[in-house]
Amino acid sequence: MTRPRVAAALFLLLxxxxxxxxxxxxxxxxxxxxxxxRFNRGKEVFDSVFTPxxxxxxxxxSTACGECHEDPVAGGTGDEVxxxxxxxxxxxxxxxxxxxxxxIQLHTTPALKAALGIDRExxxxxxxARASRTTPVVFARGLLDLVPDSAILAYxxxxxxxxxxxxxRPNRSLDGRIGRFGRKAFVPTLAEFNAGAFVAEMGITNPxxxxxxxxxxxxxxxGVDSTADPEIRxxxxxxxxxxxxxxxxxxxxxxxxxxxxxxxxxxxxxxxxCHFPTLRSxxxxxxxxxxxxxxxxxxxxxxxMGPDLEDICLGLAGPAxxxxxxxxxxxxxxxxxxxxxxxxxxxxxxLHGGEGAGxxxxxxxxxxxxxxxxxxxxxxx
Amino acid sequence: MLRKxxxxxxxxxxxxxxxxxxxxxNRTQSAAQPAPSYTYRGTVHAVNASxxxxxxxxxxxxxxxxxxxxxxxxxxxxxxxxxxxxxxxKPGDIVTxxxxxxxxGLVVDRIEKLEAPAR
Numbered sequence: 001m002t003r004p005r006v007a008a009a010l011f012l013l014l015x016x017x018x019x020x021x022x023x024x025x026x027x028x029x030x031x032x033x034x035x036x037x038r039f040n041r042g043k044e045v046f047d048s049v050f051t052p053x054x055x056x057x058x059x060x061x062s063t064a065c066g067e068c069h070e071d072p073v074a075g076g077t078g079d080e081v082x083x084x085x086x087x088x089x090x091x092x093x094x095x096x097x098x099x100x101x102x103x104i105q106l107h108t109t110p111a112l113k114a115a116l117g118i119d120r121e122x123x124x125x126x127x128x129a130r131a132s133r134t135t136p137v138v139f140a141r142g143l144l145d146l147v148p149d150s151a152i153l154a155y156x157x158x159x160x161x162x163x164x165x166x167x168x169r170p171n172r173s174l175d176g177r178i179g180r181f182g183r184k185a186f187v188p189t190l191a192e193f194n195a196g197a198f199v200a201e202m203g204i205t206n207p208x209x210x211x212x213x214x215x216x217x218x219x220x221x222x223g224v225d226s227t228a229d230p231e232i233r234x235x236x237x238x239x240x241x242x243x244x245x246x247x248x249x250x251x252x253x254x255x256x257x258x259x260x261x262x263x264x265x266x267x268x269x270x271x272x273x274c275h276f277p278t279l280r281s282x283x284x285x286x287x288x289x290x291x292x293x294x295x296x297x298x299x300x301x302x303x304x305m306g307p308d309l310e311d312i313c314l315g316l317a318g319p320a321x322x323x324x325x326x327x328x329x330x331x332x333x334x335x336x337x338x339x340x341x342x343x344x345x346x347x348x349x350x351l352h353g354g355e356g357a358g359x360x361x362x363x364x365x366x367x368x369x370x371x372x373x374x375x376x377x378x379x380x381x
Numbered sequence: 382m383l384r385k386x387x388x389x390x391x392x393x394x395x396x397x398x399x400x401x402x403x404x405x406x407n408r409t410q411s412a413a414q415p416a417p418s419y420t421y422r423g424t425v426h427a428v429n430a431s432x433x434x435x436x437x438x439x440x441x442x443x444x445x446x447x448x449x450x451x452x453x454x455x456x457x458x459x460x461x462x463x464x465x466x467x468x469x470x471k472p473g474d475i476v477t478x479x480x481x482x483x484x485x486g487l488v489v490d491r492i493e494k495l496e497a498p499a500r
Binding site: 092094095097098101102103172174175176181182186187192193194195196197199200208209211213 | 422423424426436438439440441442443444445446447472473475495
Protein backbone atom coordinates (compact mmCIF):
# COMPACT_ATOMS: atom_id res chain seq x y z
CA MET A 1 0.00 0.00 0.00
CA THR A 2 1.37 3.43 -0.94
CA ARG A 3 2.10 6.05 1.74
CA PRO A 4 -0.75 8.40 0.68
CA ARG A 5 -3.21 5.51 0.95
CA VAL A 6 -1.90 4.59 4.42
CA ALA A 7 -2.11 8.23 5.48
CA ALA A 8 -5.67 8.54 4.19
CA ALA A 9 -6.75 5.37 5.97
CA LEU A 10 -5.11 6.44 9.26
CA PHE A 11 -6.65 9.92 9.01
CA LEU A 12 -10.05 8.36 8.43
CA LEU A 13 -9.58 6.00 11.36
CA LEU A 14 -8.83 8.97 13.63
CA UNK A 15 -11.81 10.86 12.27
CA UNK A 16 -14.31 8.04 12.74
CA UNK A 17 -12.86 7.27 16.16
CA UNK A 18 -14.01 10.68 17.37
CA UNK A 19 -17.59 10.38 16.13
CA UNK A 20 -20.60 8.42 17.21
CA UNK A 21 -20.37 5.07 15.41
CA UNK A 22 -22.72 4.53 12.49
CA UNK A 23 -24.50 1.18 12.60
CA UNK A 24 -25.47 -0.92 9.57
CA UNK A 25 -28.72 0.46 8.20
CA UNK A 26 -28.26 3.95 9.63
CA UNK A 27 -28.66 6.95 7.37
CA UNK A 28 -25.64 9.02 6.47
CA UNK A 29 -24.69 11.45 9.22
CA UNK A 30 -25.39 15.04 8.26
CA UNK A 31 -28.55 14.56 6.21
CA UNK A 32 -31.01 17.43 6.39
CA UNK A 33 -34.42 16.88 7.98
CA UNK A 34 -35.94 16.75 4.51
CA UNK A 35 -33.40 14.17 3.31
CA UNK A 36 -33.95 12.11 6.43
CA UNK A 37 -37.69 12.17 5.79
CA ARG A 38 -37.09 10.90 2.24
CA PHE A 39 -34.80 8.18 3.63
CA ASN A 40 -37.59 7.03 5.93
CA ARG A 41 -40.28 7.19 3.26
CA GLY A 42 -37.97 5.40 0.84
CA LYS A 43 -37.45 2.64 3.38
CA GLU A 44 -41.22 2.11 3.42
CA VAL A 45 -41.20 1.57 -0.35
CA PHE A 46 -38.08 -0.63 -0.03
CA ASP A 47 -39.92 -2.81 2.48
CA SER A 48 -43.32 -2.77 0.78
CA VAL A 49 -44.50 -6.14 -0.48
CA PHE A 50 -45.80 -6.30 -4.04
CA THR A 51 -48.53 -8.66 -5.17
CA PRO A 52 -49.71 -9.55 -8.69
CA UNK A 53 -52.47 -7.00 -8.11
CA UNK A 54 -49.89 -4.23 -7.53
CA UNK A 55 -47.61 -5.29 -10.39
CA UNK A 56 -45.53 -8.19 -9.10
CA UNK A 57 -44.21 -10.43 -11.87
CA UNK A 58 -45.22 -12.23 -13.96
CA UNK A 59 -41.60 -13.37 -13.42
CA UNK A 60 -39.89 -12.43 -10.18
CA UNK A 61 -37.23 -13.38 -7.66
CA SER A 62 -38.72 -11.59 -4.70
CA THR A 63 -41.81 -9.71 -3.59
CA ALA A 64 -39.95 -6.78 -1.99
CA CYS A 65 -36.49 -5.22 -1.98
CA GLY A 66 -36.46 -5.77 1.76
CA GLU A 67 -37.29 -9.45 1.44
CA CYS A 68 -33.72 -10.12 0.27
CA HIS A 69 -31.84 -7.12 1.69
CA GLU A 70 -32.97 -7.73 5.25
CA ASP A 71 -30.18 -8.98 7.49
CA PRO A 72 -29.57 -7.52 10.03
CA VAL A 73 -31.53 -4.50 8.75
CA ALA A 74 -33.07 -3.17 5.56
CA GLY A 75 -30.24 -2.70 3.08
CA GLY A 76 -28.30 -5.61 4.48
CA THR A 77 -27.68 -9.09 3.16
CA GLY A 78 -30.05 -12.06 2.88
CA ASP A 79 -30.07 -15.79 2.36
CA GLU A 80 -31.58 -15.78 -1.14
CA VAL A 81 -29.35 -16.96 -3.97
CA UNK A 82 -30.40 -16.11 -7.50
CA UNK A 83 -29.37 -17.46 -10.87
CA UNK A 84 -27.82 -15.57 -13.78
CA UNK A 85 -26.89 -16.86 -17.25
CA UNK A 86 -25.04 -15.57 -20.30
CA UNK A 87 -23.18 -16.92 -23.31
CA UNK A 88 -19.52 -16.15 -23.93
CA UNK A 89 -18.50 -17.00 -27.48
CA UNK A 90 -15.44 -15.90 -29.43
CA UNK A 91 -14.49 -13.34 -26.84
CA UNK A 92 -17.92 -11.69 -27.03
CA UNK A 93 -20.46 -11.61 -24.25
CA UNK A 94 -24.11 -12.24 -25.10
CA UNK A 95 -26.42 -11.32 -22.21
CA UNK A 96 -29.15 -13.37 -23.91
CA UNK A 97 -31.69 -10.59 -24.01
CA UNK A 98 -33.52 -12.37 -26.83
CA UNK A 99 -34.08 -15.28 -24.42
CA UNK A 100 -35.13 -13.26 -21.40
CA UNK A 101 -31.89 -11.62 -20.24
CA UNK A 102 -29.18 -12.55 -17.78
CA UNK A 103 -31.30 -12.65 -14.60
CA ILE A 104 -33.25 -15.91 -14.37
CA GLN A 105 -36.31 -15.32 -12.22
CA LEU A 106 -37.07 -18.22 -9.94
CA HIS A 107 -40.77 -17.55 -9.36
CA THR A 108 -43.89 -16.87 -11.41
CA THR A 109 -47.27 -15.41 -10.56
CA PRO A 110 -50.22 -17.82 -10.40
CA ALA A 111 -51.57 -16.32 -13.65
CA LEU A 112 -48.37 -17.06 -15.56
CA LYS A 113 -48.19 -20.54 -14.10
CA ALA A 114 -51.76 -21.16 -15.20
CA ALA A 115 -51.05 -19.85 -18.69
CA LEU A 116 -47.72 -21.55 -19.41
CA GLY A 117 -47.39 -24.21 -16.75
CA ILE A 118 -44.04 -22.88 -15.55
CA ASP A 119 -43.03 -21.98 -12.02
CA ARG A 120 -39.76 -20.24 -12.95
CA GLU A 121 -38.20 -18.62 -15.98
CA UNK A 122 -36.93 -21.21 -18.46
CA UNK A 123 -33.13 -21.41 -18.47
CA UNK A 124 -31.94 -19.83 -21.75
CA UNK A 125 -31.06 -22.59 -24.24
CA UNK A 126 -28.17 -20.56 -25.68
CA UNK A 127 -26.50 -20.04 -22.30
CA UNK A 128 -23.08 -21.55 -21.82
CA ALA A 129 -22.55 -20.27 -18.30
CA ARG A 130 -24.60 -20.15 -15.14
CA ALA A 131 -23.90 -18.13 -12.02
CA SER A 132 -25.25 -18.04 -8.51
CA ARG A 133 -25.50 -14.64 -6.85
CA THR A 134 -25.98 -13.90 -3.17
CA THR A 135 -27.64 -10.74 -1.87
CA PRO A 136 -25.03 -8.03 -1.30
CA VAL A 137 -25.37 -5.36 1.35
CA VAL A 138 -26.15 -2.00 -0.23
CA PHE A 139 -24.54 0.25 2.36
CA ALA A 140 -22.54 3.24 1.10
CA ARG A 141 -23.81 2.82 -2.44
CA GLY A 142 -24.54 6.54 -2.67
CA LEU A 143 -20.89 7.23 -1.94
CA LEU A 144 -19.68 4.61 -4.42
CA ASP A 145 -21.98 6.19 -7.03
CA LEU A 146 -20.08 9.44 -6.65
CA VAL A 147 -16.55 8.09 -7.03
CA PRO A 148 -15.41 9.97 -10.13
CA ASP A 149 -14.64 8.07 -13.32
CA SER A 150 -11.23 9.73 -13.27
CA ALA A 151 -10.45 8.12 -9.91
CA ILE A 152 -11.47 4.67 -11.12
CA LEU A 153 -9.39 5.08 -14.27
CA ALA A 154 -6.46 6.29 -12.19
CA TYR A 155 -6.51 3.04 -10.20
CA UNK A 156 -6.62 0.93 -13.36
CA UNK A 157 -3.44 -0.84 -14.43
CA UNK A 158 -4.57 -3.09 -17.23
CA UNK A 159 -0.99 -3.55 -18.47
CA UNK A 160 0.32 -4.27 -14.98
CA UNK A 161 2.96 -1.58 -15.34
CA UNK A 162 3.96 -1.90 -11.69
CA UNK A 163 4.53 -5.66 -12.13
CA UNK A 164 2.57 -6.65 -9.02
CA UNK A 165 0.54 -9.23 -10.90
CA UNK A 166 -2.61 -7.14 -10.47
CA UNK A 167 -4.09 -5.48 -13.53
CA UNK A 168 -7.42 -3.93 -12.68
CA ARG A 169 -9.54 -2.51 -15.47
CA PRO A 170 -12.96 -0.93 -15.56
CA ASN A 171 -16.02 -2.61 -16.96
CA ARG A 172 -18.28 -0.67 -19.30
CA SER A 173 -22.03 -0.56 -19.64
CA LEU A 174 -23.83 -1.30 -22.90
CA ASP A 175 -23.43 2.34 -23.91
CA GLY A 176 -19.78 2.61 -22.94
CA ARG A 177 -19.92 4.25 -19.52
CA ILE A 178 -17.70 3.06 -16.67
CA GLY A 179 -19.44 0.48 -14.50
CA ARG A 180 -19.52 0.45 -10.70
CA PHE A 181 -22.38 -1.74 -9.52
CA GLY A 182 -23.06 -5.46 -9.62
CA ARG A 183 -20.57 -8.26 -9.09
CA LYS A 184 -19.17 -7.62 -12.57
CA ALA A 185 -19.38 -3.78 -12.37
CA PHE A 186 -21.68 -3.73 -15.36
CA VAL A 187 -23.98 -0.95 -14.16
CA PRO A 188 -22.69 2.64 -14.15
CA THR A 189 -25.07 4.38 -11.75
CA LEU A 190 -27.01 3.60 -8.61
CA ALA A 191 -30.24 5.01 -10.05
CA GLU A 192 -30.03 2.62 -13.00
CA PHE A 193 -29.17 -0.31 -10.78
CA ASN A 194 -32.20 0.35 -8.56
CA ALA A 195 -34.61 0.94 -11.46
CA GLY A 196 -33.36 -2.19 -13.20
CA ALA A 197 -33.67 -4.23 -10.00
CA PHE A 198 -37.34 -3.34 -9.65
CA VAL A 199 -38.00 -5.01 -13.02
CA ALA A 200 -35.42 -7.79 -13.02
CA GLU A 201 -36.03 -8.88 -9.42
CA MET A 202 -39.72 -8.15 -8.88
CA GLY A 203 -41.20 -7.57 -12.32
CA ILE A 204 -42.17 -4.05 -11.29
CA THR A 205 -42.03 -1.76 -14.31
CA ASN A 206 -41.27 1.88 -13.68
CA PRO A 207 -40.70 5.07 -15.66
CA UNK A 208 -37.02 4.21 -16.23
CA UNK A 209 -37.81 0.71 -17.53
CA UNK A 210 -41.49 0.68 -18.53
CA UNK A 211 -41.61 -2.74 -20.19
CA UNK A 212 -41.67 -6.24 -18.74
CA UNK A 213 -39.12 -8.86 -19.65
CA UNK A 214 -40.23 -11.45 -22.19
CA UNK A 215 -40.73 -15.06 -21.12
CA UNK A 216 -37.82 -16.96 -22.58
CA UNK A 217 -38.04 -14.85 -25.74
CA UNK A 218 -41.81 -15.08 -26.07
CA UNK A 219 -44.31 -12.33 -25.24
CA UNK A 220 -46.27 -12.43 -22.00
CA UNK A 221 -49.56 -14.28 -22.65
CA UNK A 222 -52.61 -12.03 -22.81
CA GLY A 223 -54.33 -11.42 -19.48
CA VAL A 224 -51.36 -12.60 -17.39
CA ASP A 225 -50.12 -9.13 -16.37
CA SER A 226 -53.10 -6.81 -16.25
CA THR A 227 -51.48 -4.07 -14.16
CA ALA A 228 -50.86 -1.00 -16.29
CA ASP A 229 -47.24 -0.02 -16.92
CA PRO A 230 -45.40 1.61 -15.32
CA GLU A 231 -46.36 -0.24 -12.18
CA ILE A 232 -44.76 2.27 -9.81
CA ARG A 233 -44.51 6.01 -10.20
CA UNK A 234 -41.35 8.08 -10.50
CA UNK A 235 -41.87 9.33 -6.94
CA UNK A 236 -41.75 5.78 -5.53
CA UNK A 237 -38.66 5.04 -7.60
CA UNK A 238 -36.99 8.25 -6.41
CA UNK A 239 -37.82 7.54 -2.77
CA UNK A 240 -36.37 4.03 -2.99
CA UNK A 241 -33.32 5.48 -4.67
CA UNK A 242 -32.90 8.03 -1.88
CA UNK A 243 -33.20 5.33 0.80
CA UNK A 244 -30.39 3.33 -0.78
CA UNK A 245 -28.37 6.44 -1.64
CA UNK A 246 -28.53 7.70 1.95
CA UNK A 247 -27.61 4.38 3.60
CA UNK A 248 -24.38 5.07 5.44
CA UNK A 249 -21.12 3.22 5.44
CA UNK A 250 -21.10 1.47 8.82
CA UNK A 251 -18.30 2.52 11.14
CA UNK A 252 -15.82 -0.33 11.60
CA UNK A 253 -16.04 -1.74 15.11
CA UNK A 254 -13.26 -0.99 17.56
CA UNK A 255 -10.30 -3.17 16.84
CA UNK A 256 -8.52 -5.29 19.41
CA UNK A 257 -4.74 -5.49 19.35
CA UNK A 258 -5.08 -8.59 17.16
CA UNK A 259 -7.47 -6.78 14.86
CA UNK A 260 -5.02 -3.92 14.44
CA UNK A 261 -2.28 -6.38 13.61
CA UNK A 262 -4.65 -8.05 11.15
CA UNK A 263 -5.33 -4.71 9.48
CA UNK A 264 -1.62 -4.17 9.00
CA UNK A 265 -1.17 -7.71 7.69
CA UNK A 266 -4.09 -7.25 5.28
CA UNK A 267 -2.08 -4.48 3.71
CA UNK A 268 1.29 -6.17 4.04
CA UNK A 269 0.28 -9.35 2.20
CA UNK A 270 -1.12 -7.35 -0.68
CA UNK A 271 -4.90 -7.49 -0.23
CA UNK A 272 -5.06 -3.71 -0.51
CA UNK A 273 -3.71 -3.86 -4.06
CA CYS A 274 -7.38 -4.41 -5.03
CA HIS A 275 -9.29 -3.83 -1.79
CA PHE A 276 -8.24 -0.15 -1.54
CA PRO A 277 -9.11 0.89 2.02
CA THR A 278 -10.58 4.28 1.21
CA LEU A 279 -12.24 6.02 -1.69
CA ARG A 280 -13.40 9.59 -1.99
CA SER A 281 -16.74 10.64 -3.39
CA UNK A 282 -16.94 13.48 -5.87
CA UNK A 283 -18.94 16.65 -5.73
CA UNK A 284 -22.59 16.38 -4.69
CA UNK A 285 -25.26 18.92 -3.77
CA UNK A 286 -26.04 16.60 -0.84
CA UNK A 287 -23.59 17.69 1.85
CA UNK A 288 -23.56 14.25 3.49
CA UNK A 289 -22.27 12.71 0.25
CA UNK A 290 -20.09 15.57 -0.96
CA UNK A 291 -16.36 14.80 -1.33
CA UNK A 292 -16.30 12.29 1.52
CA UNK A 293 -13.44 9.93 2.23
CA UNK A 294 -14.90 6.58 3.28
CA UNK A 295 -13.85 3.03 3.94
CA UNK A 296 -14.74 0.98 0.87
CA UNK A 297 -12.02 -1.66 0.45
CA UNK A 298 -12.54 -1.76 -3.29
CA UNK A 299 -11.07 -0.20 -6.42
CA UNK A 300 -14.33 -0.80 -8.37
CA UNK A 301 -12.22 -2.50 -11.05
CA UNK A 302 -12.40 -5.91 -12.65
CA UNK A 303 -9.78 -8.50 -11.81
CA UNK A 304 -9.24 -11.97 -13.21
CA MET A 305 -9.94 -14.26 -10.26
CA GLY A 306 -8.86 -17.48 -11.91
CA PRO A 307 -10.62 -20.41 -13.55
CA ASP A 308 -12.08 -21.89 -10.37
CA LEU A 309 -14.38 -18.89 -9.88
CA GLU A 310 -15.38 -18.49 -13.54
CA ASP A 311 -19.06 -18.11 -14.31
CA ILE A 312 -20.91 -15.63 -16.54
CA CYS A 313 -19.69 -12.69 -18.61
CA LEU A 314 -21.18 -9.18 -18.62
CA GLY A 315 -20.04 -6.31 -20.81
CA LEU A 316 -16.25 -6.38 -20.97
CA ALA A 317 -16.06 -8.73 -17.99
CA GLY A 318 -15.11 -12.22 -19.04
CA PRO A 319 -16.14 -15.32 -17.08
CA ALA A 320 -13.22 -15.05 -14.62
CA UNK A 321 -13.45 -11.26 -14.16
CA UNK A 322 -15.05 -9.89 -11.01
CA UNK A 323 -15.22 -6.41 -9.56
CA UNK A 324 -13.36 -6.12 -6.27
CA UNK A 325 -16.13 -6.58 -3.74
CA UNK A 326 -16.48 -3.60 -1.38
CA UNK A 327 -15.81 -4.93 2.12
CA UNK A 328 -18.71 -3.35 3.95
CA UNK A 329 -20.94 -5.00 6.52
CA UNK A 330 -18.77 -8.14 6.68
CA UNK A 331 -19.57 -8.46 10.39
CA UNK A 332 -23.09 -9.63 9.52
CA UNK A 333 -22.40 -11.79 6.47
CA UNK A 334 -22.58 -15.56 6.84
CA UNK A 335 -21.64 -16.68 3.31
CA UNK A 336 -18.86 -15.12 1.32
CA UNK A 337 -17.83 -14.48 -2.29
CA UNK A 338 -20.25 -13.61 -5.08
CA UNK A 339 -22.06 -16.96 -4.91
CA UNK A 340 -21.78 -17.68 -1.21
CA UNK A 341 -19.60 -20.73 -1.71
CA UNK A 342 -17.29 -19.79 1.18
CA UNK A 343 -18.63 -20.46 4.66
CA UNK A 344 -15.83 -18.53 6.38
CA UNK A 345 -13.60 -15.58 5.58
CA UNK A 346 -10.59 -17.92 5.66
CA UNK A 347 -12.18 -19.98 2.90
CA UNK A 348 -13.09 -16.88 0.93
CA UNK A 349 -9.48 -15.72 0.89
CA UNK A 350 -8.22 -19.20 0.04
CA LEU A 351 -10.59 -19.34 -2.95
CA HIS A 352 -9.04 -16.21 -4.48
CA GLY A 353 -7.18 -17.15 -7.65
CA GLY A 354 -5.82 -15.35 -10.68
CA GLU A 355 -4.75 -11.84 -9.72
CA GLY A 356 -5.62 -12.62 -6.10
CA ALA A 357 -3.36 -15.66 -5.96
CA GLY A 358 -0.32 -13.79 -4.67
CA UNK A 359 -2.14 -12.29 -1.71
CA UNK A 360 -3.88 -15.62 -1.10
CA UNK A 361 -0.59 -17.49 -0.98
CA UNK A 362 0.92 -14.96 1.40
CA UNK A 363 -2.17 -15.28 3.61
CA UNK A 364 -1.86 -19.06 3.60
CA UNK A 365 1.79 -18.77 4.55
CA UNK A 366 0.99 -16.73 7.66
CA UNK A 367 1.12 -18.37 11.10
CA UNK A 368 -2.32 -19.40 12.38
CA UNK A 369 -2.49 -16.51 14.84
CA UNK A 370 -1.79 -13.99 12.10
CA UNK A 371 -4.44 -15.48 9.85
CA UNK A 372 -6.91 -15.19 12.71
CA UNK A 373 -5.84 -11.57 13.16
CA UNK A 374 -6.62 -10.81 9.50
CA UNK A 375 -10.03 -12.40 9.89
CA UNK A 376 -10.63 -10.45 13.13
CA UNK A 377 -9.90 -7.27 11.24
CA UNK A 378 -12.29 -8.21 8.41
CA UNK A 379 -15.03 -9.00 10.91
CA UNK A 380 -14.73 -5.43 12.20
CA UNK A 381 -15.94 -4.06 8.85
CA MET B 382 -64.85 57.19 -35.68
CA LEU B 383 -61.29 57.00 -34.53
CA ARG B 384 -62.40 54.95 -31.54
CA LYS B 385 -64.22 52.45 -33.79
CA UNK B 386 -61.17 52.12 -36.01
CA UNK B 387 -58.94 51.41 -33.00
CA UNK B 388 -61.33 48.75 -31.68
CA UNK B 389 -61.46 47.07 -35.11
CA UNK B 390 -57.68 47.10 -35.37
CA UNK B 391 -57.29 45.64 -31.89
CA UNK B 392 -59.82 42.89 -32.65
CA UNK B 393 -58.01 42.08 -35.88
CA UNK B 394 -54.70 41.75 -34.05
CA UNK B 395 -56.17 39.56 -31.31
CA UNK B 396 -58.21 37.31 -33.57
CA UNK B 397 -55.66 36.77 -36.35
CA UNK B 398 -53.83 33.90 -34.60
CA UNK B 399 -57.11 32.07 -34.02
CA UNK B 400 -58.20 32.58 -37.62
CA UNK B 401 -55.01 31.17 -39.13
CA UNK B 402 -54.62 28.20 -36.77
CA UNK B 403 -57.98 26.46 -37.25
CA UNK B 404 -58.92 23.00 -35.94
CA UNK B 405 -56.19 20.36 -35.92
CA UNK B 406 -58.02 18.04 -38.28
CA ASN B 407 -58.00 20.66 -41.01
CA ARG B 408 -54.31 21.36 -40.87
CA THR B 409 -52.33 20.29 -43.86
CA GLN B 410 -49.21 21.10 -41.90
CA SER B 411 -49.49 17.95 -39.81
CA ALA B 412 -48.77 15.71 -42.77
CA ALA B 413 -45.57 17.55 -43.44
CA GLN B 414 -44.35 17.36 -39.84
CA PRO B 415 -41.57 14.88 -39.31
CA ALA B 416 -42.32 11.79 -37.23
CA PRO B 417 -41.00 11.97 -33.66
CA SER B 418 -37.39 10.90 -33.51
CA TYR B 419 -35.77 8.65 -30.95
CA THR B 420 -32.18 8.18 -29.97
CA TYR B 421 -30.88 4.90 -28.65
CA ARG B 422 -27.40 4.21 -27.38
CA GLY B 423 -26.31 0.65 -26.80
CA THR B 424 -24.35 -2.34 -27.97
CA VAL B 425 -24.98 -3.91 -31.37
CA HIS B 426 -26.24 -7.44 -30.89
CA ALA B 427 -26.78 -8.44 -34.50
CA VAL B 428 -26.66 -6.78 -37.88
CA ASN B 429 -27.91 -8.00 -41.23
CA ALA B 430 -26.66 -5.68 -43.93
CA SER B 431 -28.55 -7.49 -46.69
CA UNK B 432 -31.95 -7.09 -45.03
CA UNK B 433 -30.96 -3.77 -43.49
CA UNK B 434 -31.82 -4.72 -39.94
CA UNK B 435 -30.05 -4.09 -36.69
CA UNK B 436 -30.65 -5.39 -33.17
CA UNK B 437 -29.42 -3.16 -30.41
CA UNK B 438 -29.13 -4.10 -26.72
CA UNK B 439 -30.09 -1.29 -24.39
CA UNK B 440 -31.17 -1.41 -20.81
CA UNK B 441 -31.45 -0.08 -17.32
CA UNK B 442 -29.23 -1.80 -14.81
CA UNK B 443 -29.60 -5.55 -15.17
CA UNK B 444 -32.93 -5.16 -16.97
CA UNK B 445 -31.92 -5.38 -20.62
CA UNK B 446 -34.00 -5.03 -23.75
CA UNK B 447 -33.49 -5.74 -27.44
CA UNK B 448 -34.42 -2.94 -29.87
CA UNK B 449 -35.09 -4.06 -33.45
CA UNK B 450 -34.39 -1.43 -36.10
CA UNK B 451 -34.55 -1.25 -39.90
CA UNK B 452 -32.24 0.84 -42.01
CA UNK B 453 -33.73 3.89 -43.67
CA UNK B 454 -32.61 5.04 -47.12
CA UNK B 455 -30.03 7.40 -45.70
CA UNK B 456 -28.30 4.61 -43.83
CA UNK B 457 -28.42 2.34 -46.89
CA UNK B 458 -26.76 4.94 -49.08
CA UNK B 459 -24.56 6.41 -46.39
CA UNK B 460 -25.37 9.96 -47.32
CA UNK B 461 -22.96 12.53 -45.90
CA UNK B 462 -25.35 13.33 -43.06
CA UNK B 463 -26.16 9.72 -42.31
CA UNK B 464 -22.98 8.69 -40.51
CA UNK B 465 -22.29 5.00 -41.07
CA UNK B 466 -23.87 2.43 -43.35
CA UNK B 467 -25.42 -0.64 -41.80
CA UNK B 468 -22.55 -2.69 -43.21
CA UNK B 469 -20.04 -0.63 -41.23
CA UNK B 470 -21.22 -1.83 -37.84
CA LYS B 471 -20.69 -5.22 -36.25
CA PRO B 472 -21.82 -7.01 -33.10
CA GLY B 473 -20.18 -5.57 -30.01
CA ASP B 474 -19.91 -2.03 -31.38
CA ILE B 475 -21.27 0.69 -29.14
CA VAL B 476 -23.41 2.99 -31.25
CA THR B 477 -25.78 5.89 -31.07
CA UNK B 478 -28.76 5.42 -33.38
CA UNK B 479 -31.19 8.14 -34.38
CA UNK B 480 -34.44 6.73 -35.71
CA UNK B 481 -38.12 7.42 -36.18
CA UNK B 482 -41.17 5.25 -35.73
CA UNK B 483 -43.24 4.11 -38.68
CA UNK B 484 -46.08 1.65 -38.97
CA UNK B 485 -43.44 -0.96 -39.76
CA GLY B 486 -41.37 -0.21 -36.67
CA LEU B 487 -38.30 1.85 -35.92
CA VAL B 488 -36.36 3.09 -38.94
CA VAL B 489 -32.77 4.23 -38.59
CA ASP B 490 -31.88 7.70 -39.84
CA ARG B 491 -28.31 7.83 -38.63
CA ILE B 492 -25.80 5.55 -36.93
CA GLU B 493 -22.74 6.79 -35.15
CA LYS B 494 -20.17 4.38 -33.78
CA LEU B 495 -18.65 5.42 -30.46
CA GLU B 496 -15.01 4.92 -29.84
CA ALA B 497 -14.28 1.50 -28.40
CA PRO B 498 -13.62 1.97 -24.70
CA ALA B 499 -10.10 1.27 -23.56
CA ARG B 500 -9.79 -1.69 -21.25
